[in-house]
Amino acid sequence: MLSIIVPCYNEEESVPLFLAEVEKIRQEISHKIEYIFVNDGSRDNTLAVLRQAHKQYPESVRYLSFSRNFGKEAALYAGLQAATGDLVTVMDADLQDPPELLPEMIRLIEKEDYDCIGTRRTDRSGEPKIRSFFAKTFYKLINKIADTEMVDGARDFRLMTRQMVDAILELTEYNRFSKGIFSWVGFKTKYLAYENRERVAGETSWSFWSLFKYSIDGIVNFSEAPLNIASFVGALSCVGSIIAMIFIIIRALVFGDPTTGWPSMVCIMLFVGGLQLLCLGIIGKYIGKIFLETKKRPVYIVKETEKDR
Known part of the structure:
Protein backbone atom coordinates (compact mmCIF):
# COMPACT_ATOMS: atom_id res chain seq x y z
CA MET A 1 0.00 0.00 0.00
CA LEU A 2 1.19 3.50 -0.92
CA SER A 3 -0.50 6.34 0.98
CA ILE A 4 -0.50 9.74 -0.74
CA ILE A 5 -1.24 12.59 1.70
CA VAL A 6 -2.49 15.79 0.06
CA PRO A 7 -3.14 18.87 2.25
CA CYS A 8 -5.75 21.13 0.62
CA TYR A 9 -6.63 24.76 1.23
CA ASN A 10 -8.79 26.32 -1.49
CA GLU A 11 -7.72 23.74 -4.08
CA GLU A 12 -11.03 23.03 -5.86
CA GLU A 13 -9.40 23.56 -9.28
CA SER A 14 -6.24 21.61 -8.50
CA VAL A 15 -7.65 18.40 -6.99
CA PRO A 16 -9.14 16.93 -10.23
CA LEU A 17 -5.94 17.79 -12.13
CA PHE A 18 -3.82 16.20 -9.42
CA LEU A 19 -5.83 12.97 -9.46
CA ALA A 20 -5.65 12.79 -13.25
CA GLU A 21 -1.86 13.20 -13.26
CA VAL A 22 -1.24 10.57 -10.57
CA GLU A 23 -3.61 8.12 -12.24
CA LYS A 24 -1.51 8.44 -15.44
CA ILE A 25 1.49 6.87 -13.70
CA ARG A 26 -0.50 4.36 -11.67
CA GLN A 27 0.43 1.48 -13.98
CA GLU A 28 4.11 2.19 -13.24
CA ILE A 29 3.51 1.61 -9.53
CA SER A 30 2.99 -1.96 -8.33
CA HIS A 31 1.55 -0.82 -5.00
CA LYS A 32 -2.09 -0.28 -4.22
CA ILE A 33 -2.71 3.45 -3.77
CA GLU A 34 -4.79 5.29 -1.20
CA TYR A 35 -5.26 9.05 -1.44
CA ILE A 36 -5.75 10.95 1.80
CA PHE A 37 -6.92 14.50 1.09
CA VAL A 38 -7.00 16.80 4.11
CA ASN A 39 -9.32 19.78 3.67
CA ASP A 40 -7.83 22.44 5.91
CA GLY A 41 -10.93 24.62 6.35
CA SER A 42 -11.11 25.69 2.69
CA ARG A 43 -13.40 28.61 1.85
CA ASP A 44 -14.15 27.47 -1.69
CA ASN A 45 -15.75 24.25 -2.96
CA THR A 46 -12.79 21.99 -2.14
CA LEU A 47 -14.89 19.80 0.16
CA ALA A 48 -17.53 19.27 -2.53
CA VAL A 49 -14.79 18.32 -5.00
CA LEU A 50 -13.37 15.81 -2.51
CA ARG A 51 -16.79 14.28 -2.00
CA GLN A 52 -17.11 13.86 -5.76
CA ALA A 53 -13.60 12.37 -5.98
CA HIS A 54 -14.56 9.78 -3.35
CA LYS A 55 -17.63 8.85 -5.40
CA GLN A 56 -15.44 8.50 -8.50
CA TYR A 57 -12.73 6.46 -6.73
CA PRO A 58 -14.50 4.95 -3.68
CA GLU A 59 -11.82 2.33 -3.09
CA SER A 60 -8.83 4.64 -3.11
CA VAL A 61 -9.87 8.23 -2.25
CA ARG A 62 -10.28 9.17 1.41
CA TYR A 63 -10.60 12.61 2.88
CA LEU A 64 -10.63 14.47 6.19
CA SER A 65 -12.27 17.87 6.54
CA PHE A 66 -11.31 20.13 9.44
CA SER A 67 -13.78 22.23 11.41
CA ARG A 68 -11.70 25.31 10.51
CA ASN A 69 -8.33 26.25 9.10
CA PHE A 70 -5.64 24.78 11.38
CA GLY A 71 -2.68 25.25 9.00
CA LYS A 72 -0.63 22.99 6.77
CA GLU A 73 1.34 21.51 9.65
CA ALA A 74 -1.87 20.23 11.24
CA ALA A 75 -3.01 18.86 7.86
CA LEU A 76 0.27 16.97 7.41
CA TYR A 77 0.01 15.52 10.91
CA ALA A 78 -3.60 14.44 10.36
CA GLY A 79 -2.69 12.79 7.07
CA LEU A 80 0.20 10.89 8.63
CA GLN A 81 -2.06 9.65 11.41
CA ALA A 82 -4.69 8.50 8.91
CA ALA A 83 -2.26 6.81 6.50
CA THR A 84 -2.23 3.00 6.53
CA GLY A 85 0.32 2.36 3.77
CA ASP A 86 3.67 0.62 4.04
CA LEU A 87 5.03 3.61 2.14
CA VAL A 88 3.77 7.15 2.74
CA THR A 89 4.31 10.27 0.66
CA VAL A 90 3.30 13.90 1.11
CA MET A 91 2.39 15.93 -1.98
CA ASP A 92 0.85 19.31 -2.78
CA ALA A 93 -2.36 19.38 -4.82
CA ASP A 94 -1.03 22.14 -7.11
CA LEU A 95 1.32 19.70 -8.93
CA GLN A 96 4.44 21.63 -7.98
CA ASP A 97 5.55 18.20 -6.73
CA PRO A 98 6.02 16.09 -9.91
CA PRO A 99 4.15 12.74 -9.60
CA GLU A 100 6.40 11.14 -12.23
CA LEU A 101 9.17 10.97 -9.58
CA LEU A 102 7.18 8.47 -7.50
CA PRO A 103 8.24 5.28 -9.37
CA GLU A 104 11.93 6.20 -8.98
CA MET A 105 11.41 7.08 -5.31
CA ILE A 106 9.77 3.72 -4.66
CA ARG A 107 12.58 1.91 -6.47
CA LEU A 108 15.27 3.66 -4.39
CA ILE A 109 13.58 2.74 -1.11
CA GLU A 110 12.96 -0.88 -2.06
CA LYS A 111 16.22 -1.59 -3.94
CA GLU A 112 18.80 0.64 -2.26
CA ASP A 113 17.69 0.39 1.38
CA TYR A 114 16.75 4.03 1.98
CA ASP A 115 14.20 5.00 4.62
CA CYS A 116 13.23 8.28 2.98
CA ILE A 117 13.51 9.77 -0.48
CA GLY A 118 13.08 13.53 -0.35
CA THR A 119 12.96 16.12 -3.11
CA ARG A 120 14.57 19.51 -3.48
CA ARG A 121 14.29 22.30 -6.02
CA THR A 122 17.43 23.20 -7.96
CA ASP A 123 16.12 26.71 -8.64
CA ARG A 124 13.36 29.10 -7.60
CA SER A 125 12.27 30.31 -11.03
CA GLY A 126 8.92 32.07 -11.02
CA GLU A 127 9.30 33.04 -7.37
CA PRO A 128 9.72 36.70 -6.30
CA LYS A 129 13.41 37.54 -5.84
CA ILE A 130 12.88 38.96 -2.37
CA ARG A 131 11.21 35.72 -1.25
CA SER A 132 14.04 33.63 -2.73
CA PHE A 133 16.62 35.79 -0.96
CA PHE A 134 14.98 35.42 2.45
CA ALA A 135 14.43 31.68 1.91
CA LYS A 136 18.12 31.10 1.19
CA THR A 137 19.06 33.32 4.13
CA PHE A 138 16.77 31.31 6.42
CA TYR A 139 18.40 27.98 5.50
CA LYS A 140 21.90 29.41 5.94
CA LEU A 141 20.96 30.85 9.32
CA ILE A 142 19.14 27.86 10.76
CA ASN A 143 21.86 25.42 9.67
CA LYS A 144 24.38 27.51 11.61
CA ILE A 145 22.39 27.89 14.82
CA ALA A 146 20.46 24.59 14.97
CA ASP A 147 21.71 21.06 15.57
CA THR A 148 19.25 19.68 12.98
CA GLU A 149 20.38 20.12 9.38
CA MET A 150 17.79 21.34 6.89
CA VAL A 151 18.41 21.08 3.15
CA ASP A 152 18.04 24.29 1.14
CA GLY A 153 15.23 23.93 -1.37
CA ALA A 154 13.84 20.77 0.26
CA ARG A 155 10.13 20.20 -0.26
CA ASP A 156 7.60 18.45 1.94
CA PHE A 157 7.25 16.02 -0.99
CA ARG A 158 9.02 12.88 0.21
CA LEU A 159 8.46 9.13 0.33
CA MET A 160 8.87 7.49 3.74
CA THR A 161 8.79 3.98 5.14
CA ARG A 162 6.23 3.02 7.76
CA GLN A 163 9.00 2.91 10.38
CA MET A 164 9.93 6.53 9.75
CA VAL A 165 6.28 7.66 9.75
CA ASP A 166 5.71 5.94 13.10
CA ALA A 167 8.76 7.75 14.48
CA ILE A 168 7.38 11.10 13.30
CA LEU A 169 4.01 10.37 14.90
CA GLU A 170 5.74 9.85 18.24
CA LEU A 171 6.48 13.58 18.22
CA THR A 172 3.09 14.82 19.39
CA GLU A 173 4.07 18.45 19.95
CA TYR A 174 1.50 21.17 19.23
CA ASN A 175 3.99 23.58 17.65
CA ARG A 176 5.08 21.64 14.58
CA PHE A 177 7.71 22.41 11.94
CA SER A 178 7.70 19.39 9.64
CA LYS A 179 10.88 20.18 7.71
CA GLY A 180 12.78 20.11 10.99
CA ILE A 181 10.90 17.07 12.30
CA PHE A 182 11.67 15.07 9.14
CA SER A 183 15.37 15.78 9.66
CA TRP A 184 15.35 15.37 13.45
CA VAL A 185 14.05 11.77 13.42
CA GLY A 186 17.02 10.78 11.27
CA PHE A 187 16.87 7.66 9.06
CA LYS A 188 18.77 7.14 5.82
CA THR A 189 17.64 9.82 3.37
CA LYS A 190 18.41 10.64 -0.25
CA TYR A 191 17.27 13.78 -2.10
CA LEU A 192 16.18 13.95 -5.74
CA ALA A 193 16.63 17.31 -7.44
CA TYR A 194 14.22 18.80 -9.95
CA GLU A 195 13.51 22.19 -11.53
CA ASN A 196 10.89 24.39 -9.96
CA ARG A 197 7.35 24.17 -11.31
CA GLU A 198 4.50 26.65 -11.34
CA ARG A 199 1.09 25.92 -9.88
CA VAL A 200 -1.34 24.34 -12.35
CA ALA A 201 -4.31 26.27 -10.96
CA GLY A 202 -5.36 28.63 -8.21
CA GLU A 203 -3.19 30.94 -6.14
CA THR A 204 -0.79 30.16 -3.32
CA SER A 205 -2.02 30.82 0.21
CA TRP A 206 1.54 31.50 1.41
CA SER A 207 2.19 35.23 1.62
CA PHE A 208 5.58 36.70 2.46
CA TRP A 209 4.38 37.47 6.00
CA SER A 210 3.06 33.94 6.60
CA LEU A 211 6.36 32.47 5.36
CA PHE A 212 8.27 34.85 7.62
CA LYS A 213 6.25 33.76 10.67
CA TYR A 214 6.73 30.13 9.65
CA SER A 215 10.51 30.61 9.49
CA ILE A 216 10.50 32.21 12.95
CA ASP A 217 8.62 29.18 14.28
CA GLY A 218 11.24 26.92 12.71
CA ILE A 219 14.08 28.79 14.40
CA VAL A 220 12.35 28.83 17.79
CA ASN A 221 11.37 25.15 17.59
CA PHE A 222 14.82 23.85 16.67
CA SER A 223 17.34 26.27 18.14
CA GLU A 224 18.17 27.88 21.48
Whole structure:
Protein backbone atom coordinates (compact mmCIF):
# COMPACT_ATOMS: atom_id res chain seq x y z
CA MET A 1 0.00 0.00 0.00
CA LEU A 2 1.19 3.50 -0.92
CA SER A 3 -0.50 6.34 0.98
CA ILE A 4 -0.50 9.74 -0.74
CA ILE A 5 -1.24 12.59 1.70
CA VAL A 6 -2.49 15.79 0.06
CA PRO A 7 -3.14 18.87 2.25
CA CYS A 8 -5.75 21.13 0.62
CA TYR A 9 -6.63 24.76 1.23
CA ASN A 10 -8.79 26.32 -1.49
CA GLU A 11 -7.72 23.74 -4.08
CA GLU A 12 -11.03 23.03 -5.86
CA GLU A 13 -9.40 23.56 -9.28
CA SER A 14 -6.24 21.61 -8.50
CA VAL A 15 -7.65 18.40 -6.99
CA PRO A 16 -9.14 16.93 -10.23
CA LEU A 17 -5.94 17.79 -12.13
CA PHE A 18 -3.82 16.20 -9.42
CA LEU A 19 -5.83 12.97 -9.46
CA ALA A 20 -5.65 12.79 -13.25
CA GLU A 21 -1.86 13.20 -13.26
CA VAL A 22 -1.24 10.57 -10.57
CA GLU A 23 -3.61 8.12 -12.24
CA LYS A 24 -1.51 8.44 -15.44
CA ILE A 25 1.49 6.87 -13.70
CA ARG A 26 -0.50 4.36 -11.67
CA GLN A 27 0.43 1.48 -13.98
CA GLU A 28 4.11 2.19 -13.24
CA ILE A 29 3.51 1.61 -9.53
CA SER A 30 2.99 -1.96 -8.33
CA HIS A 31 1.55 -0.82 -5.00
CA LYS A 32 -2.09 -0.28 -4.22
CA ILE A 33 -2.71 3.45 -3.77
CA GLU A 34 -4.79 5.29 -1.20
CA TYR A 35 -5.26 9.05 -1.44
CA ILE A 36 -5.75 10.95 1.80
CA PHE A 37 -6.92 14.50 1.09
CA VAL A 38 -7.00 16.80 4.11
CA ASN A 39 -9.32 19.78 3.67
CA ASP A 40 -7.83 22.44 5.91
CA GLY A 41 -10.93 24.62 6.35
CA SER A 42 -11.11 25.69 2.69
CA ARG A 43 -13.40 28.61 1.85
CA ASP A 44 -14.15 27.47 -1.69
CA ASN A 45 -15.75 24.25 -2.96
CA THR A 46 -12.79 21.99 -2.14
CA LEU A 47 -14.89 19.80 0.16
CA ALA A 48 -17.53 19.27 -2.53
CA VAL A 49 -14.79 18.32 -5.00
CA LEU A 50 -13.37 15.81 -2.51
CA ARG A 51 -16.79 14.28 -2.00
CA GLN A 52 -17.11 13.86 -5.76
CA ALA A 53 -13.60 12.37 -5.98
CA HIS A 54 -14.56 9.78 -3.35
CA LYS A 55 -17.63 8.85 -5.40
CA GLN A 56 -15.44 8.50 -8.50
CA TYR A 57 -12.73 6.46 -6.73
CA PRO A 58 -14.50 4.95 -3.68
CA GLU A 59 -11.82 2.33 -3.09
CA SER A 60 -8.83 4.64 -3.11
CA VAL A 61 -9.87 8.23 -2.25
CA ARG A 62 -10.28 9.17 1.41
CA TYR A 63 -10.60 12.61 2.88
CA LEU A 64 -10.63 14.47 6.19
CA SER A 65 -12.27 17.87 6.54
CA PHE A 66 -11.31 20.13 9.44
CA SER A 67 -13.78 22.23 11.41
CA ARG A 68 -11.70 25.31 10.51
CA ASN A 69 -8.33 26.25 9.10
CA PHE A 70 -5.64 24.78 11.38
CA GLY A 71 -2.68 25.25 9.00
CA LYS A 72 -0.63 22.99 6.77
CA GLU A 73 1.34 21.51 9.65
CA ALA A 74 -1.87 20.23 11.24
CA ALA A 75 -3.01 18.86 7.86
CA LEU A 76 0.27 16.97 7.41
CA TYR A 77 0.01 15.52 10.91
CA ALA A 78 -3.60 14.44 10.36
CA GLY A 79 -2.69 12.79 7.07
CA LEU A 80 0.20 10.89 8.63
CA GLN A 81 -2.06 9.65 11.41
CA ALA A 82 -4.69 8.50 8.91
CA ALA A 83 -2.26 6.81 6.50
CA THR A 84 -2.23 3.00 6.53
CA GLY A 85 0.32 2.36 3.77
CA ASP A 86 3.67 0.62 4.04
CA LEU A 87 5.03 3.61 2.14
CA VAL A 88 3.77 7.15 2.74
CA THR A 89 4.31 10.27 0.66
CA VAL A 90 3.30 13.90 1.11
CA MET A 91 2.39 15.93 -1.98
CA ASP A 92 0.85 19.31 -2.78
CA ALA A 93 -2.36 19.38 -4.82
CA ASP A 94 -1.03 22.14 -7.11
CA LEU A 95 1.32 19.70 -8.93
CA GLN A 96 4.44 21.63 -7.98
CA ASP A 97 5.55 18.20 -6.73
CA PRO A 98 6.02 16.09 -9.91
CA PRO A 99 4.15 12.74 -9.60
CA GLU A 100 6.40 11.14 -12.23
CA LEU A 101 9.17 10.97 -9.58
CA LEU A 102 7.18 8.47 -7.50
CA PRO A 103 8.24 5.28 -9.37
CA GLU A 104 11.93 6.20 -8.98
CA MET A 105 11.41 7.08 -5.31
CA ILE A 106 9.77 3.72 -4.66
CA ARG A 107 12.58 1.91 -6.47
CA LEU A 108 15.27 3.66 -4.39
CA ILE A 109 13.58 2.74 -1.11
CA GLU A 110 12.96 -0.88 -2.06
CA LYS A 111 16.22 -1.59 -3.94
CA GLU A 112 18.80 0.64 -2.26
CA ASP A 113 17.69 0.39 1.38
CA TYR A 114 16.75 4.03 1.98
CA ASP A 115 14.20 5.00 4.62
CA CYS A 116 13.23 8.28 2.98
CA ILE A 117 13.51 9.77 -0.48
CA GLY A 118 13.08 13.53 -0.35
CA THR A 119 12.96 16.12 -3.11
CA ARG A 120 14.57 19.51 -3.48
CA ARG A 121 14.29 22.30 -6.02
CA THR A 122 17.43 23.20 -7.96
CA ASP A 123 16.12 26.71 -8.64
CA ARG A 124 13.36 29.10 -7.60
CA SER A 125 12.27 30.31 -11.03
CA GLY A 126 8.92 32.07 -11.02
CA GLU A 127 9.30 33.04 -7.37
CA PRO A 128 9.72 36.70 -6.30
CA LYS A 129 13.41 37.54 -5.84
CA ILE A 130 12.88 38.96 -2.37
CA ARG A 131 11.21 35.72 -1.25
CA SER A 132 14.04 33.63 -2.73
CA PHE A 133 16.62 35.79 -0.96
CA PHE A 134 14.98 35.42 2.45
CA ALA A 135 14.43 31.68 1.91
CA LYS A 136 18.12 31.10 1.19
CA THR A 137 19.06 33.32 4.13
CA PHE A 138 16.77 31.31 6.42
CA TYR A 139 18.40 27.98 5.50
CA LYS A 140 21.90 29.41 5.94
CA LEU A 141 20.96 30.85 9.32
CA ILE A 142 19.14 27.86 10.76
CA ASN A 143 21.86 25.42 9.67
CA LYS A 144 24.38 27.51 11.61
CA ILE A 145 22.39 27.89 14.82
CA ALA A 146 20.46 24.59 14.97
CA ASP A 147 21.71 21.06 15.57
CA THR A 148 19.25 19.68 12.98
CA GLU A 149 20.38 20.12 9.38
CA MET A 150 17.79 21.34 6.89
CA VAL A 151 18.41 21.08 3.15
CA ASP A 152 18.04 24.29 1.14
CA GLY A 153 15.23 23.93 -1.37
CA ALA A 154 13.84 20.77 0.26
CA ARG A 155 10.13 20.20 -0.26
CA ASP A 156 7.60 18.45 1.94
CA PHE A 157 7.25 16.02 -0.99
CA ARG A 158 9.02 12.88 0.21
CA LEU A 159 8.46 9.13 0.33
CA MET A 160 8.87 7.49 3.74
CA THR A 161 8.79 3.98 5.14
CA ARG A 162 6.23 3.02 7.76
CA GLN A 163 9.00 2.91 10.38
CA MET A 164 9.93 6.53 9.75
CA VAL A 165 6.28 7.66 9.75
CA ASP A 166 5.71 5.94 13.10
CA ALA A 167 8.76 7.75 14.48
CA ILE A 168 7.38 11.10 13.30
CA LEU A 169 4.01 10.37 14.90
CA GLU A 170 5.74 9.85 18.24
CA LEU A 171 6.48 13.58 18.22
CA THR A 172 3.09 14.82 19.39
CA GLU A 173 4.07 18.45 19.95
CA TYR A 174 1.50 21.17 19.23
CA ASN A 175 3.99 23.58 17.65
CA ARG A 176 5.08 21.64 14.58
CA PHE A 177 7.71 22.41 11.94
CA SER A 178 7.70 19.39 9.64
CA LYS A 179 10.88 20.18 7.71
CA GLY A 180 12.78 20.11 10.99
CA ILE A 181 10.90 17.07 12.30
CA PHE A 182 11.67 15.07 9.14
CA SER A 183 15.37 15.78 9.66
CA TRP A 184 15.35 15.37 13.45
CA VAL A 185 14.05 11.77 13.42
CA GLY A 186 17.02 10.78 11.27
CA PHE A 187 16.87 7.66 9.06
CA LYS A 188 18.77 7.14 5.82
CA THR A 189 17.64 9.82 3.37
CA LYS A 190 18.41 10.64 -0.25
CA TYR A 191 17.27 13.78 -2.10
CA LEU A 192 16.18 13.95 -5.74
CA ALA A 193 16.63 17.31 -7.44
CA TYR A 194 14.22 18.80 -9.95
CA GLU A 195 13.51 22.19 -11.53
CA ASN A 196 10.89 24.39 -9.96
CA ARG A 197 7.35 24.17 -11.31
CA GLU A 198 4.50 26.65 -11.34
CA ARG A 199 1.09 25.92 -9.88
CA VAL A 200 -1.34 24.34 -12.35
CA ALA A 201 -4.31 26.27 -10.96
CA GLY A 202 -5.36 28.63 -8.21
CA GLU A 203 -3.19 30.94 -6.14
CA THR A 204 -0.79 30.16 -3.32
CA SER A 205 -2.02 30.82 0.21
CA TRP A 206 1.54 31.50 1.41
CA SER A 207 2.19 35.23 1.62
CA PHE A 208 5.58 36.70 2.46
CA TRP A 209 4.38 37.47 6.00
CA SER A 210 3.06 33.94 6.60
CA LEU A 211 6.36 32.47 5.36
CA PHE A 212 8.27 34.85 7.62
CA LYS A 213 6.25 33.76 10.67
CA TYR A 214 6.73 30.13 9.65
CA SER A 215 10.51 30.61 9.49
CA ILE A 216 10.50 32.21 12.95
CA ASP A 217 8.62 29.18 14.28
CA GLY A 218 11.24 26.92 12.71
CA ILE A 219 14.08 28.79 14.40
CA VAL A 220 12.35 28.83 17.79
CA ASN A 221 11.37 25.15 17.59
CA PHE A 222 14.82 23.85 16.67
CA SER A 223 17.34 26.27 18.14
CA GLU A 224 18.17 27.88 21.48
CA ALA A 225 20.43 30.41 19.75
CA PRO A 226 17.95 33.33 20.13
CA LEU A 227 17.93 32.77 23.90
CA ASN A 228 21.73 32.61 23.97
CA ILE A 229 21.93 35.81 21.93
CA ALA A 230 19.48 37.54 24.29
CA SER A 231 21.56 36.48 27.29
CA PHE A 232 24.79 37.67 25.66
CA VAL A 233 23.31 41.00 24.59
CA GLY A 234 21.81 41.50 28.06
CA ALA A 235 25.15 40.83 29.76
CA LEU A 236 26.99 43.07 27.30
CA SER A 237 24.55 45.96 27.81
CA CYS A 238 24.81 45.53 31.59
CA VAL A 239 28.61 45.79 31.48
CA GLY A 240 28.38 48.76 29.12
CA SER A 241 25.96 50.52 31.45
CA ILE A 242 28.27 49.99 34.46
CA ILE A 243 31.21 51.45 32.52
CA ALA A 244 29.09 54.39 31.43
CA MET A 245 27.97 55.07 35.02
CA ILE A 246 31.55 54.95 36.31
CA PHE A 247 32.60 57.38 33.58
CA ILE A 248 29.75 59.80 34.40
CA ILE A 249 30.48 59.70 38.16
CA ILE A 250 34.23 60.30 37.70
CA ARG A 251 33.58 63.14 35.25
CA ALA A 252 31.14 64.77 37.67
CA LEU A 253 33.64 64.53 40.57
CA VAL A 254 36.51 65.94 38.54
CA PHE A 255 34.78 68.59 36.45
CA GLY A 256 31.62 69.26 38.48
CA ASP A 257 28.35 70.43 36.86
CA PRO A 258 26.61 67.05 36.90
CA THR A 259 23.84 68.24 34.54
CA THR A 260 26.28 68.32 31.63
CA GLY A 261 25.92 65.32 29.32
CA TRP A 262 22.28 64.54 30.04
CA PRO A 263 21.60 63.80 26.31
CA SER A 264 24.18 61.02 26.32
CA MET A 265 22.66 59.59 29.49
CA VAL A 266 19.19 59.61 27.93
CA CYS A 267 20.58 57.85 24.86
CA ILE A 268 22.14 55.19 27.06
CA MET A 269 18.86 54.69 28.91
CA LEU A 270 16.91 54.34 25.69
CA PHE A 271 19.49 51.94 24.27
CA VAL A 272 19.46 49.72 27.36
CA GLY A 273 15.65 49.84 27.51
CA GLY A 274 15.44 48.78 23.87
CA LEU A 275 17.77 45.83 24.49
CA GLN A 276 15.66 44.77 27.46
CA LEU A 277 12.48 44.82 25.37
CA LEU A 278 14.23 42.86 22.62
CA CYS A 279 15.37 40.19 25.07
CA LEU A 280 11.95 40.04 26.71
CA GLY A 281 10.36 39.61 23.29
CA ILE A 282 12.64 36.65 22.47
CA ILE A 283 11.99 35.04 25.85
CA GLY A 284 8.27 35.72 25.47
CA LYS A 285 8.23 33.85 22.16
CA TYR A 286 9.59 30.73 23.84
CA ILE A 287 7.25 31.12 26.82
CA GLY A 288 4.32 31.44 24.41
CA LYS A 289 5.28 28.13 22.78
CA ILE A 290 5.49 26.50 26.21
CA PHE A 291 2.07 27.92 27.10
CA LEU A 292 0.48 26.39 23.99
CA GLU A 293 2.13 23.03 24.68
CA THR A 294 0.92 22.90 28.29
CA LYS A 295 -2.71 23.48 27.21
CA LYS A 296 -2.67 20.07 25.50
CA ARG A 297 -5.09 21.25 22.83
CA PRO A 298 -5.62 18.93 19.83
CA VAL A 299 -3.55 19.79 16.77
CA TYR A 300 -6.71 19.65 14.64
CA ILE A 301 -10.44 18.86 14.81
CA VAL A 302 -12.10 16.74 12.11
CA LYS A 303 -15.63 17.71 11.09
CA GLU A 304 -16.22 15.19 8.30
CA THR A 305 -14.62 12.15 6.63
CA GLU A 306 -15.62 10.00 3.68
CA LYS A 307 -17.15 7.51 6.14
CA ASP A 308 -19.67 10.13 7.25
CA ARG A 309 -21.07 10.27 3.72
